[in-house]
Amino acid sequence: MRKFYLAIIVFCVALSAQAQGKKKAANFNASKTKANANQFIEQQWWLGFKSGINWAQADPIRRYTILTPTNYSASQVEKKYDAFQEIGIQTTVEISYYYKGFYFSTQPGYISSTFTYSNQLQWVNPTISNEKLTQTYRQSQKVEYAEFPFIIKYDITGSKLRPYVQVGVFYSVLLNAVKTVSVSSLDEAAGGTNTITSEPLIVGVKDLFSNYAGWMGGVGASYQLGNVRLVLDASYRQSLSNIVNPQNRFANDRLSGIGDAQDDLNLKNVVISAGVLFPLRYLSSNFKSNDR
Amino acid sequence: MKNTILLIFLITLAASCAKDSDLATDKANFTRIYDNNKFDASNYPIDMKQTPDGGYLILGRRKLTDSNFSGTYLMKVDEWGAFVSELEVPSDKVAPIGPLLEVNGKYYFFTMTPIGLKTELNEVDSNGALTKTISVTGDGAGGYPAAAYNDNGRFLLLRYDNVDKESVVDVITPAGATSSYIGFSVGRGDNVEAPIIEHFLQTGRQFPFQIGKTTAGQYFFNGFYNYTFSLVFTDLVSDTPGVVQGQQDDGGFSALMPLDGNRYSAARFNFGDNYLLPTVTLNSTGISSSADLNGNNLPELSSNATVKIISATVNGKDISLYGSNTRSKQISLYGYEKATGKFLGSRYLGFSNPFEIAAVTTTKDGGLAVCGTTYVAGRFPRICLFKISREELAKSFK
Numbered sequence: 022m023r024k025f026y027l028a029i030i031v032f033c034v035a036l037s038a039q040a041q042g043k044k045k046a047a048n049f050n051a052s053k054t055k056a057n058a059n060q061f062i063e064q065q066w067w068l069g070f071k072s073g074i075n076w077a078q079a080d081p082i083r084r085y086t087i088l089t090p091t092n093y094s095a096s097q098v099e100k101k102y103d104a105f106q107e108i109g110i111q112t113t114v115e116i117s118y119y120y121k122g123f124y125f126s127t128q129p130g131y132i133s134s135t136f137t138y139s140n141q142l143q144w145v146n147p148t149i150s151n152e153k154l155t156q157t158y159r160q161s162q163k164v165e166y167a168e169f170p171f172i173i174k175y176d177i178t179g180s181k182l183r184p185y186v187q188v189g190v191f192y193s194v195l196l197n198a199v200k201t202v203s204v205s206s207l208d209e210a211a212g213g214t215n216t217i218t219s220e221p222l223i224v225g226v227k228d229l230f231s232n233y234a235g236w237m238g239g240v241g242a243s244y245q246l247g248n249v250r251l252v253l254d255a256s257y258r259q260s261l262s263n264i265v266n267p268q269n270r271f272a273n274d275r276l277s278g279i280g281d282a283q284d285d286l287n288l289k290n291v292v293i294s295a296g297v298l299f300p301l302r303y304l305s306s307n308f309k310s311n312d313r
Numbered sequence: 314m315k316n317t318i319l320l321i322f323l324i325t326l327a328a329s330c331a332k333d334s335d336l337a338t339d340k341a342n343f344t345r346i347y348d349n350n351k352f353d354a355s356n357y358p359i360d361m362k363q364t365p366d367g368g369y370l371i372l373g374r375r376k377l378t379d380s381n382f383s384g385t386y387l388m389k390v391d392e393w394g395a396f397v398s399e400l401e402v403p404s405d406k407v408a409p410i411g412p413l414l415e416v417n418g419k420y421y422f423f424t425m426t427p428i429g430l431k432t433e434l435n436e437v438d439s440n441g442a443l444t445k446t447i448s449v450t451g452d453g454a455g456g457y458p459a460a461a462y463n464d465n466g467r468f469l470l471l472r473y474d475n476v477d478k479e480s481v482v483d484v485i486t487p488a489g490a491t492s493s494y495i496g497f498s499v500g501r502g503d504n505v506e507a508p509i510i511e512h513f514l515q516t517g518r519q520f521p522f523q524i525g526k527t528t529a530g531q532y533f534f535n536g537f538y539n540y541t542f543s544l545v546f547t548d549l550v551s552d553t554p555g556v557v558q559g560q561q562d563d564g565g566f567s568a569l570m571p572l573d574g575n576r577y578s579a580a581r582f583n584f585g586d587n588y589l590l591p592t593v594t595l596n597s598t599g600i601s602s603s604a605d606l607n608g609n610n611l612p613e614l615s616s617n618a619t620v621k622i623i624s625a626t627v628n629g630k631d632i633s634l635y636g637s638n639t640r641s642k643q644i645s646l647y648g649y650e651k652a653t654g655k656f657l658g659s660r661y662l663g664f665s666n667p668f669e670i671a672a673v674t675t676t677k678d679g680g681l682a683v684c685g686t687t688y689v690a691g692r693f694p695r696i697c698l699f700k701i702s703r704e705e706l707a708k709s710f711k
Binding site: 085087088089090091092093097098142143144145146147149152153154156206210222267268270271272274275277278279280282 | 335338339342343344345346347348349350351352353388390394395396399643661662663664665666668687689690692693699705
């Protein structure tokens with residue numbers, strides 16, 4: 022992880038140095054710059070930082086189970102996935118090249134998502150009504166990835182407030198995954214109604230997940246404030262492939278022991294980010310970063 | 314622009330190369346727990362065999378409300394471990410014993426009648442359907458079946474004859490006829506018989522009864538003889554067998570697998586302690602004591618633990634694979650090189666809820682299947698099945 026951030030910092034510094042060098046050259050020969058102004062305002066490099074929050078939902082591609090019913094329907098113990106319930110965070114570095122209203126952008130960063138699901142088991146004695154136990158398993162799955170997207174953005178207008186649309190693809194490299202399992206029981210066989218809530222089981226499950234590729238699309242807006250732009254955008258992201266490593270589906274005995282097997286999953290995220298972008302060329306007052 | 318196209322191509326390629334599930338992966342490794350939602354249901358596996366279709370046939374026992382003995386339960390699952398069928402055998406066939414004995418594509422196991430204690434031989438097809446029940450005739454017709462062995466199409470049966478107070482070895486044909494037998498006195502007195510009967514009623518200690526044949530063709534059984542739980546070698550003729558004595562019912566062998574000549578892979582128990590002996594030479598004549606044998610003491614195993622030993626090939630090595638139960642309620646596997654007894658590795662199965670081993674077998678794909686009991690929600694005894702791939706085995710037993 023440290024190496025990843027170090028690489029990003031080195032890359033940004035290199036880009037900045039290149040831009041500053043070009044800025045000095047532009048100041049040194051202002052007349053030449055003005056002569057080429059039309060060319061310059063049509064293209065620009067932007068460097069920025071964005072952070073925000075996201076909501077995740079996992080959709081089963083193929084379902085798996087450890088607890089296999091022999092005298093009742095498997096649908097009774099099927100996992101129920103919650104839709105965009107838990108909040109995750111993300112932070113990215115944006116490097117964009119602007120050309121005639123289009124931005125060709127890479128936004129490497131870190132994203133942490135949490136999705137949740139639950140299932141319920143019940144054992145009953147049809148002839149003795151109080152012989153009944155209900156157990157609810159609630160699973161919270163946090164996954165952390167380094168993301169490497171390639172995004173194309175298009176400014177809809179060229180005013181100070183610029184709404185834009187964006188589409189892209191990304192590749193996510195798994196950094197870590199942790200599962201928290203909470204079990205609550207309603208035991209009516211002990212002579213009364215006994216509600217039991219056990220301490221959550223927290224398990225590192227990096228082996229259960231894998232890298233994946235995905236696509237994204239969204240909208241946003243930037244606001245010109247002096248030489249910088251403030252950015253707010255929202256996007257929807259979805260994996261193009263299974264995010265689970267099937268080889269290790271049953272490898273974790275702590276989870277197998279309580280009957281949890283990871284389904285094959287598609288991961289969806291709704292992501293909202295805010296940040297700031299700095300122009301890497303023409304930072305002087307003569308050449309505002311307004312590039313239209 | 315070229316770079317852009319290249320990047321999109323690489324991401325698309327990465328997506329297409331993602332590890333999707335496939336049928337081969339899904340049947341190479343899996344864990345299953347077969348649940349019944351009846352509060353009072355109790356199923357315990359006894360043995361398991363892989364069937365020609367790649368699935369698994371499981372023989373078990375179940376709790377009966379109309380008998381003091383255990384009932385019989387059969388279950389068939391497919392090669393992915395998915396449930397196919399179950400059969401709660403009627404309660405006129407009780408106290409089933411393993412292993413499942415395979416002869417000509419059929420599977421056999423012994424039970425007895427709850428009244429009269431008549432021995433029965435049951436035939437099951439590979440789909441888990443009970444196709445025939447044969448009453449054993451001849452001397453092997455009565456008493457408590459304790460252990461069985463497939464001797465090239467004939468069955469060896471160890472049973473306790475509660476009338477003559479003997480451990481009896483029978484040779485029984487698949488047609489149910491007793492071709493030969495020999496009995497050995499367990500000793501007289503209620504103190505001797507009580508733990509034996511409690512074993513069959515499942516109310517007391519479960520003894521590791523076993524019967525088999527050495528590589529030299531000599532029969533052996535692990536059972537009660539002359540007041541002691543002993544390993545007894547017999548030619549079915551002589552009434553002075555070779556004996557490796559235990560310590561009354563506090564010591565003896567937990568499991569035995571012949572290797573070659575007088576060499577065995579064995580496990581023994583002694584007043585709660587457990588010792589694994591990957592290669593040990595036993596004297597099949599005269600009298601000796603299992604307490605004099607050394608072995609690897611494994612304090613992690615539960616008191617007088619159940620032990621299963623099978624032969625397997627892992628990483629090209631012939632190994633003796635031990636399966637047992639730990640004090641932490643996991644199933645433990647230990648691998649030892651057959652030739653030298655060298656320890657190769659261990660693996661533990663199950664967590665959170667208790668797990669107990671019932672049977673372990675190699676599979677056609679070079680992997681391993683382990684069947685056991687787990688207590689779902691910490692209380693409901695249910696059958697579980699672990700399938701471990703050849704690759705996973707190779708990682709565990711290097």
